[in-house]
Amino acid sequence: MLILFLLFASPTLAIQPDEILQDNGLEQRARVISKELRCLVCQNQSIDDSDAPLARDLRLLVRERLQTGEKNEEVIAFIVDRYGDFVLLRPPVKASTIALWISPLALLLLGFFLLLTWFRKHRKNVPDEIKPLSDQEITKLKAVINREDG
Amino acid sequence: MTPEIGHYAVALAFVLSIAQGAIPLWGAHRNNSLLMNFAAPAARFQFIFVLLAFVCLVVSFIESDFSVALVAQNSHTLKPLIYKISGVWGNHEGSMLLWILILAFFGVLVGELGTNLPSSLRARVLSVQGLIGAGFIAFLLFTSNPFLRLDPSPVQGSGLNPLLQDPGLAFHPPFLYLGYVGFSMAFSFAIAALIEGRVDPAWARWVRPWTLVAWTSLTIGIALGSWWAYYELGWGGWWFWDPVENASFLPWLLGTALLHSALVLEKRDTLKSWTILLSILAFGASLLGTFLVRSGVLTSVHTFATDPERGVFILLLFVIVLGGGLLLYSLRARSLQGGGLFAPVSREAALVLNNLFLATAFAVVLVGTLYPLVLDALDAGKVSVGAPFFNATFVPLMIPLLIACPLGAKMAWKRGDLRGALARLKAAFASAIIVLAVALFLDDDRSILAACALGIAAWLMVGASLDFLEKIGVSRRSTGEVYRRLVNVPRSFLGATTAHFALGVMVAGITVSSVWQIERIQIMQPGEKIEIAGYNVIFDGTRQINGPNYSALQGSFSVYRGQDAITILLPEKRSYPAENSTTTEAAIHTNFYSDLYVVLGDADGKGGWATRIYFNPLVPWIWAGAIMMALGGMLSLTDRRLRIGAPKRSLVHSNAALPQDR
Amino acid sequence: MVARVTFLPLVLVVAVSVLFGIYLWQIGPGGKDISTLPSAMIDKPVPDFDLPPIQGRPLGLGSKDLKSGLSLVNVWASWCPPCRIEHPYLMDLANSGMVIYGINYRDKPEDALRFLANLGDPYERVGADTTGRVSIDWGIYGYPETFLVDQTGRIRYRHVGPLSPQIIDTILRPLMKKIAEK
Numbered sequence: 001m002l003i004l005f006l007l008f009a010s011p012t013l014a015i016q017p018d019e020i021l022q023d024n025g026l027e028q029r030a031r032v033i034s035k036e037l038r039c040l041v042c043q044n045q046s047i048d049d050s051d052a053p054l055a056r057d058l059r060l061l062v063r064e065r066l067q068t069g070e071k072n073e074e075v076i077a078f079i080v081d082r083y084g085d086f087v088l089l090r091p092p093v094k095a096s097t098i099a100l101w102i103s104p105l106a107l108l109l110l111g112f113f114l115l116l117t118w119f120r121k122h123r124k125n126v127p128d129e130i131k132p133l134s135d136q137e138i139t140k141l142k143a144v145i146n147r148e149d150g
Numbered sequence: 151m152t153p154e155i156g157h158y159a160v161a162l163a164f165v166l167s168i169a170q171g172a173i174p175l176w177g178a179h180r181n182n183s184l185l186m187n188f189a190a191p192a193a194r195f196q197f198i199f200v201l202l203a204f205v206c207l208v209v210s211f212i213e214s215d216f217s218v219a220l221v222a223q224n225s226h227t228l229k230p231l232i233y234k235i236s237g238v239w240g241n242h243e244g245s246m247l248l249w250i251l252i253l254a255f256f257g258v259l260v261g262e263l264g265t266n267l268p269s270s271l272r273a274r275v276l277s278v279q280g281l282i283g284a285g286f287i288a289f290l291l292f293t294s295n296p297f298l299r300l301d302p303s304p305v306q307g308s309g310l311n312p313l314l315q316d317p318g319l320a321f322h323p324p325f326l327y328l329g330y331v332g333f334s335m336a337f338s339f340a341i342a343a344l345i346e347g348r349v350d351p352a353w354a355r356w357v358r359p360w361t362l363v364a365w366t367s368l369t370i371g372i373a374l375g376s377w378w379a380y381y382e383l384g385w386g387g388w389w390f391w392d393p394v395e396n397a398s399f400l401p402w403l404l405g406t407a408l409l410h411s412a413l414v415l416e417k418r419d420t421l422k423s424w425t426i427l428l429s430i431l432a433f434g435a436s437l438l439g440t441f442l443v444r445s446g447v448l449t450s451v452h453t454f455a456t457d458p459e460r461g462v463f464i465l466l467l468f469v470i471v472l473g474g475g476l477l478l479y480s481l482r483a484r485s486l487q488g489g490g491l492f493a494p495v496s497r498e499a500a501l502v503l504n505n506l507f508l509a510t511a512f513a514v515v516l517v518g519t520l521y522p523l524v525l526d527a528l529d530a531g532k533v534s535v536g537a538p539f540f541n542a543t544f545v546p547l548m549i550p551l552l553i554a555c556p557l558g559a560k561m562a563w564k565r566g567d568l569r570g571a572l573a574r575l576k577a578a579f580a581s582a583i584i585v586l587a588v589a590l591f592l593d594d595d596r597s598i599l600a601a602c603a604l605g606i607a608a609w610l611m612v613g614a615s616l617d618f619l620e621k622i623g624v625s626r627r628s629t630g631e632v633y634r635r636l637v638n639v640p641r642s643f644l645g646a647t648t649a650h651f652a653l654g655v656m657v658a659g660i661t662v663s664s665v666w667q668i669e670r671i672q673i674m675q676p677g678e679k680i681e682i683a684g685y686n687v688i689f690d691g692t693r694q695i696n697g698p699n700y701s702a703l704q705g706s707f708s709v710y711r712g713q714d715a716i717t718i719l720l721p722e723k724r725s726y727p728a729e730n731s732t733t734t735e736a737a738i739h740t741n742f743y744s745d746l747y748v749v750l751g752d753a754d755g756k757g758g759w760a761t762r763i764y765f766n767p768l769v770p771w772i773w774a775g776a777i778m779m780a781l782g783g784m785l786s787l788t789d790r791r792l793r794i795g796a797p798k799r800s801l802v803h804s805n806a807a808l809p810q811d812r
Numbered sequence: 813m814v815a816r817v818t819f820l821p822l823v824l825v826v827a828v829s830v831l832f833g834i835y836l837w838q839i840g841p842g843g844k845d846i847s848t849l850p851s852a853m854i855d856k857p858v859p860d861f862d863l864p865p866i867q868g869r870p871l872g873l874g875s876k877d878l879k880s881g882l883s884l885v886n887v888w889a890s891w892c893p894p895c896r897i898e899h900p901y902l903m904d905l906a907n908s909g910m911v912i913y914g915i916n917y918r919d920k921p922e923d924a925l926r927f928l929a930n931l932g933d934p935y936e937r938v939g940a941d942t943t944g945r946v947s948i949d950w951g952i953y954g955y956p957e958t959f960l961v962d963q964t965g966r967i968r969y970r971h972v973g974p975l976s977p978q979i980i981d982t983i984l985r986p987l988m989k990k991i992a993e994k
Contacts, residue, residue: 014384014385015671016671016751016752016760017671017672017673017751017760018673020671035537035538036538038534038536040849040953040954041953041954043392043449043450044390044392044393044450044536045390046536046537049385049387049390053918053944054953057944057945057948058948061945061948080852081852082852082853082859082948082949082950082951083849083852083951083953084532084849084850084851084852084951085531085532085533085534086532086533086534086849087534088533088534089534089535089536089537089538089539090536090538090539090542091521091533091534091535091539092533096525096530096531096533097521097533099521100517100518100521100535100539103513103514103517104510104514104543104546104547107510107513107514107517108506108507108510108547111506111509111510112506114817115502115506119494122491123491423818427818427821431821434825441832445832445836446836446839447832447835447836447839447846449846449847458836458839458840459840461832461836461839461840462833462836462840465829465832465833465836468829469825469826469829472825473822473825473826473829476821476822476825477822479818479821479822480818480819480821480822483818520828523831523832523835524831526835526846527831527832527834527835527838528831531850532849532850
């Protein structure tokens with residue numbers, strides 16, 4: 001379906017010189033925010049990396065709103081209100097994504113647990129220490145060795 | 151005529167692959183050596199037929215035979231020859247044929263080189279290979295035939311996407327496929343071992359070279375793709391956690407775990423069940439990648455033409471091969487018990503920890519990649535899981551792994567001495583602290599994380615170096631003895647040490663280039679000068695030039711350091727008329743520990759041009775590290791002991807099978 | 813325990829495969845388009861805006877105009893080929909009595925007017941969004957897009973891409989009838 005007018009003809013540039021703010025502090029914040037927002041007409045790029053016109057519009061919008069004194073979270077919320085959670089490259093923590101965010105720790109703990117269980121079970125099968133030879137056994141052993149040498 | 155020959159050859163290969171799959175397996179079951187010996191010749195002829203088909207396709211591309219639909223869709227007479235050839239695999243059908251070719255190639259290698267394997271094992275391995283091949287050839291023949299014809303044939307082709315007309319990207323698929331398909335060998339060996347009911351150190355030693363080849367190739371393939379993205383996409387990025395990139399990274403993570411786990415199996419006859427599971431899952435990850443890229447469930451720059459019908463076929467292959475393998479594993483796992491014990495502090499334990507973190511990293515990347523798909527399939531909403539998520543979760547998991555690496559290398563098998571290991575790594579620890587302090591001192595932003603990362607890089611690099619020096623006996627033995635040890639150092643030790651050293655190089659490259667990149671974006675008039683990282687870059691102007699199948703606007707930038715002329719950089723904006731698209735080519739000057747990177751933008755209409763100039767410190771170390779890692783793999787592969795291999799049970803050789811220290 | 817835990821990978825693979833199968837079925841026979849995004853503006857009031865008319869055409873468009881009855885708001889541009897494709901269907905809808913408003917996205921006035929002169933003008937009012945800012949307020953990402961707005965000024969449905977008779981008959985008309993009945 002030729003729905004989207006995907007202007008991803010070729011990867012070229014992203015930020016244009018005329019977008020850069022004079023205030024370096026604000027510009028850096030704009031860059032940070034831009035890296036968290038998805039370019040909706042591209043394949044898996046942030047608006048910071050994309051050369052699509054929509055990405056440029058959103059970059060300009062971000063800078064405009066920063067200049068009015070909004071905080072980073074407010075600027076991002078403005079865009080999420082209009083485009084939904086999909087525009088966030090870092091998925092928000094909500095009921096539908098809690099499984100995702102918990103997974104790293106949960107998987108690691110699961111792995112540790114399985115490992116410990118296996119280790120403990122494995123050790124049970126073999127004695128921890130091998131009992132040292134008794135004096136009688138040592139004498140017997142020496143006798144056998146001497147016999148072979150002779 | 152050529153395409154018909156190719157088509158017919160594939161059909162013949164299909165029949166052979168089924169025979170190769172069924173007959174030796176039955177022969178092994180019945181202990182019938184005649185049937186078992188069918189395997190190697192069958193593999194040989196299957197390879198010959200597939201090779202013939204592949205050659206026919208290549209010839210069709212070279213001759214620009216546009217009566218073949220695939221050639222018409224992907225080629226053009228003006229395209230340079232090398233891209234006519236690489237265009238063969240720059241599309242779904244052709245790349246599938248390449249996949250099958252490599253699968254058949256590995257089969258014939260086992261047939262020819264695996265003469266030291268017990269005949270029943272070899273027969274079973276080749277059978278499983280044959281069955282997998284049959285599945286993929288069926289997929290090709292029935293849904294993705296590269297030899298379909300067009301009537302009437304067009305006069306000219308549509309050309310190849312200009313992005314693919316590039317040396318880096320031309321060779322990226324073959325290396326990737328060597329990797330993906332290479333893991334099918336470990337898979338086949340694992341299935342054969344499960345059927346036989348025997349997994350032992352000899353098996354681990356037989357599997358090692360195949361796993362090394364696969365892992366090394368995959369490392370190179372991923373590195374090539376990443377390097378290409380860096381120089382082609384125009385802003386210095388080299389990894390985006392794109393779903394298809396992740397699809398190639400998943401088998402790599404498991405392959406690395408497998409290399410380490412098989413080592414434990416070989417030396418200590420333990421971790422059998424886990425190693426077999428990894429062997430099955432690594433190839434499973436390759437199959438998953440194939441599914442994700444070719445089925446249409448993902449939208450990404452990397453995906454081929456999407457088609458749910460093909461998706462169903464690949465899904466079936468995935469379920470049958472991976473599901474079948476895992477089923478066999480679950481049923482037979484009980485018989486894989488036993489083996490050497492080891493203390494909680496020992497080399498085995500360090501390697502188990504290595505596997506734990508690699509496996510968790512694998513699982514995290516898998517979950518992150520599949521999550522949007524799962525939610526959408528359940529109609530539970532659309533979310534994006536992008537780079538911020540993966541960076542936040544993957545990187546912390548790698549840190550314990552990187553710290554443990556030099557420690558594990560210093561530990562003895564069975565029972566290690568942690569204090570002793572730390573003592574022998576004193577110099578590495580000291581270097582790490584010094585590097586950390588220096589980094590904090592020099593950095594304006596006082597980034598703790600970056601400093602720690604650099605400390606870890608130093609820890610890895612010095613740790614690996616210390617390992618090497620200790621092995622050859624420096625400061626403990628006489629010079630003559632050191633020299634003798636140097637010349638005779640076991641290749642697998644050298645390979646591993648090189649790879650671990652390379653890891654440090656990569657961490658340094660990644661950290662420094664990410665944190666301390668300098669960017670200058672501006673409009674420049676001809677004659678204007680920009681100062682960046684001690685370089686003076688003067689914009690000389692632009693001119694039109696012509697290439698074989700493109701025309702370009704070329705910018706010229708003279709680079710000076712003080713009074714010394716360094717180079718002239720010529721970035722371009724190319725226009726490909728046949729494909730009706732444009733690309734931007736960055737110009738890069740590298741001195742192998744940093745890159746000066748220049749991109750020409752759009753004209754501003756007033757005589758000026760938008761220019762982007764980047765200074766990327768230490769970015770070449772990322773690729774250098776990757777290449778070094780691959781080199782390590784290749785060194786390990788040339789280890790004498792792998793070639794001689796473990797003997798059959800009835801014979802006893804003096805030197806070949808003795809377990810030596812790494 | 814060993815035997816049971818070793819079935820875990822198999823169970824996971826089967827579960828994931830089933831999900832893949834479901835997804836493939838949704839995409840293939842089900843006709844789901846996985847690249848379209850659900851609108852975040854559904855059931856929300858239309859954003860506040862007031863756009864001037866296209867130079868050379870009388871009536872502009874503002875949020876105040878969207879509160880008097882059921883209407884369609886169509887975002888279009890003369891340089892967008894799919895907009896050309898859907899235009900005849902918009903003309904049909906307008907002729908059958910549907911109120912259609914337009915937002916002209918980033919267009920030159922002469923190009924927009926030429927487009928309407930050649931293909932017909934179904935719009936009662938058109939706002940010229942030359943900067944594209946108002947379109948962002950609507951959550952536009954691909955063109956054309958068409959919104960169904962009810963009489964209270966709430967957005968009830970969004971379609972991304974060119975309209976087709978099938979979309980109009982199977983989705984739009986039933987929805988419009990349902991809203992009108994309330």
